[in-house]
Amino acid sequence: MASAGSDEPDDDNEPGKVRVEVVDVEGGGQVLIAVRRDGSPIDPMDLVAKIEGAEPTAYAALAAQWHDLSIGQLRRALTAWLREAGIEDAEHDSRRILETVLKPYQLNAVLDASTPAAWSIPSEVAEMAVRRAAREPLSQIIGSVGFWTLDLIVTRDVLTPRPDTETLVRAALGRITDRSAPLKILDIATGSGAIALALLSELPNAHAVATDISPAALEIAKANAARNQLSGRVRFLETGWADGVEGRFDLLVSNPPYIAPEVIATLEPEVRDFEPLLALDGGQGGLAPYPHLLNEARRLLNPGGHALFEIGHDQGAPVLELARAAGFGSARILADLAGHDRVLAVHN
Template sequence: MDPALSTTLGALHREARRRLESAGIDGAAFDARLLVEHFTATTRAEAISDPDRMVDAQAVAAADAALTRRIVGEPVHRILGFREFHGLRLNLSAETLEPRPDTETLVDAVLPLIAQMVERHGTCRILDLGTGTGAIALALLAAVPQAVAVGADISDDALATALRNARDLGLLERFTATKSDWFGAISGQFDVIVSNPPYISSAEIKTLQKEVRDFDPLRALDGGADGLDAYRVIARESASHLKAGGIVAVEIGSSQNTDVTGIFHDAGFPVVTALRDLGGNDRVLVFARDGKA
């Protein structure tokens, strides 16, 4: 594919798929389709109904550059600059973790509990620790109009991205971004504390797929020597920031259920709900001070 030349939409799709398949990219056909559709501003229906449609040289060049980035390992959604999460389109940036479908399990776990809180009190105040793109907090706000949320993160880049996403989704009036190292700059109390913290052990980082290891921010991945550092902080400090009857919900690694449950139990937070993701792996734990949510 010569990026200096125009070509047909069908030919561009075929060449994109061939290049990614030749490079051994998992899901080559799907990634090729996403990239071609995005950089040519076309749809799947148009590719099927009008494969002889001409694509100008500028769009061909953009698709060519995107394919080159994918071949060297950059994830397709980082190339696109956004990803869908719980029905929301979220912008990504260099210092935000790419939100993944597994994390939607956390949103689904706490939504019924938030609905109960709103029914009782008329509102719900949420704290999202390590908010990144704002994915968890914004998905909860989108589903519960009476809720408000604070997204905390140590990264200025992440906070700017979360604010941009809140603005784009029309949720800015109910979302506050706060620069904080976990609870360091957080004041007040909340009904719900949620977090998808870094939970990969430092030694495991080098074994991750290159799409994760080389492109997700290390700070959002590295959970310390045993992967549990963040859980210890959240368990230790949540009590002073949680209202009576409030809950703490965290995403965990697939082998961390027992360890994380023990950390929170020792801090006075019995587990009230444990959920698995669509792959059948342990993924979310919900805790409450009195064992009742």
Template sequence: MAAARAALAPVIGAEAAAREARLMLGHATGWSPAQVAVAGGEALEAGAAARADALLARRMRREPLAQILGDWGFFGRRFAVTRDTLTPRPDTETLVELALAAPFRRVIDLGTGTGAIAVTLLAERPAATGVATDLSVATLAVAEGNAARHGVAGRLSFLNADWWDGVEGVFDLVVSNPPYVTEAEYAGLAPEITGWEPRGALTPGGDGLAAYRAIAAGLGAHLAPGGRCLVEIGAGQGEAVAALFAAAGLDAVAVHPDINGKPRVVSGTMPMRHDPP
């Protein structure tokens, strides 16, 4: 633990180093968080020490801890993570909380990644069904495994699609955490991101808004009257994405903060249709 903290602190900071050292030791030994917390003084069993050293060596190469451990926590569940997926972030839980704040029957998650959003929503709402799309076949395989892991595979179908391509039907909830990092911002991201996570899941290039334009363009055909659309956004994108939603005909367009008070989600509602007399 001390050795891992000392090695990692100059790279990722003391607080993160302490947290990651605990997680790696628990993974190497099979100890629970409580066991890790009270351990100290005794020598590690040789096999566990070797496993812990190997994990630390991988982390020092800036491999993300989630990929090293093989899964990561999100909304109280564990999700498999690979180099074909982004690691689920706590900020995205804001989107899930907002989605769960109103009833829904049928949801589509555009660009699903690990499936964390879609799987969580269906696990929390046992009567709902959904569709999860992604451009990457390898990524969809990870999401399918996570759906099975959490018992929602029978209610969630998967589609290899570029946004709305091949999508049929209407949904009363549309959600997405699309690539939104600008081309300029991408170059400044941490090596754990640029060296290990799929570039296409992070940035569409340019101004970072291409995915929102594509999503907004399909809402008229696929969002049911009274249905909601919620998307995660990056820093400084709230006003632009809200304008795209308004131009697509959505009402009650709003920008919502995350747990740190930063604008994180844009939402809007499709107006109810009124037939002429």
């Protein structure tokens, strides 16, 4: 039995450390098998290591188990493996992983094929599976996510745009009486650019200014504008909130950080460990950004203009109180599709 991995000390035998070995089989030929470094049988769950420390052989070991499967069999094996790893929507994630690896082919078109997948497919799928089992967000593994009607690049430098935020986009569009008007939009703390770009995609004559304090986030937002052919109608500005922004706007939008610091440690690992703290931490009670945003709305909105801010599901009452204290007596809280408080809406 010859090891395909490098020599390492005998005491490096803790769970999750694996090697791939080449084994001669009766009748000729060789196969790859996965074992722990101490020679004991490998449980697929032992391959789940922190992504920063995961070895290339962990991916290879899993790929070796899947190397002779058809696409349909691979999908079932991947779904079962992710489910055992604790991934809640394993069926969805396995489908997205396979769709990504198989591009440009459609998954449904090859699911019934009985021949084994091409040699590279199990390897790519295994790498993504190990990363997902380590709770890295699927959007970061794939590198993009759908939002509204757009396809947006996602990295660890930005929050992954979520369906909840589409509530804000929908509400903002609902306040526009003429979608062909040359509207001016301000998106504060734009992150990936999701909100500004979604609005521009629906308002053909509008222009936007999008701010963020993070240079890395702004690079992603610029790339997303180019990806969706919207670069000509948006200007990105590196600044805190709306500092230095002048002029008046018809629509002001923001998805600010709104998680209380003491809550962050309780969040799902996909959020807590992989998304930027700067975009999560909303200060005391998660409410720190809102007084400032409301003051900027007062300063920057045109008469009759609208401002909409995303909020946490349990922040409706305190945020409404802040809005009324800032002089927005007609402020409203809007619910998302699940019935949770999600958006603070005010108008000038």
